[in-house]
Amino acid sequence: MKFIVSGVILLYYINVASSDFTVEDCWALGLNKANLLCSSCDQLPNFDLDVLKDHCRECCHQDETIKEDKKYAKAVLEVCTCKFGTYAQIQAFIKSDRPSKFPNLQIRYVRGLDPIIKLFDKDGHLQETVAIEKWNTDSVEEFLNTHLLKPEELDNDYLRTNMI
Secondary structure, eight states: OHHHHHHHHHHHHHHHHHSOOOHHHHHHTTOOTTTOBHHHHTTGGGGTOGGGHHHHHHHOBOOOOOOOOOOBSEEEEEEOGGGTTTOHHHHHHHHSSGGGGOTTEEEEEOTTOOOEEEEEOTTSOEEEEEEOTTOOHHHHHHHHHHHBOOHHHHOOOHHHHTOO
16 A cells, blocks of 8 residues: 555656646746746856756746847938927937947937837838837937848949949
8 A cells, every 4th residue: 555655646746747837836936937938047057046947947938939130221210309308318319429320320300209210121111110218328229230231231232332
């Protein structure tokens, strides 16, 4: 009888060990199963938290496939100068030397408009509009670095690139 009870307990632990933890189990470990991405578990050794890695793997869900950021040929930052007081970070970006780093960025002043960035394809068609009223100067620069084509990527005109 003792052998059967031991076998049942062993099977229980094997079953528990091979299945995902419940939400409550993860919460007891300090992990939020609903928001935990498996890529976060890979970062634990960087913080000397290798001990949590196995438990983390039981509580995480796979990251969505990483999509490549779309690149645009031109951007237009539109804002009203009368709202610079409200959007001091946007004003600081515009007044700094940062816009000069983006030759395909145009700044347009539109009366009464909250700050937005319009993104255009190489044919000049509007593709996307992004509201930036809560962004700081670094966020605007990072966004433009990520989503704007570099000047060397833009110049693909056969006649211009093959001049003698």
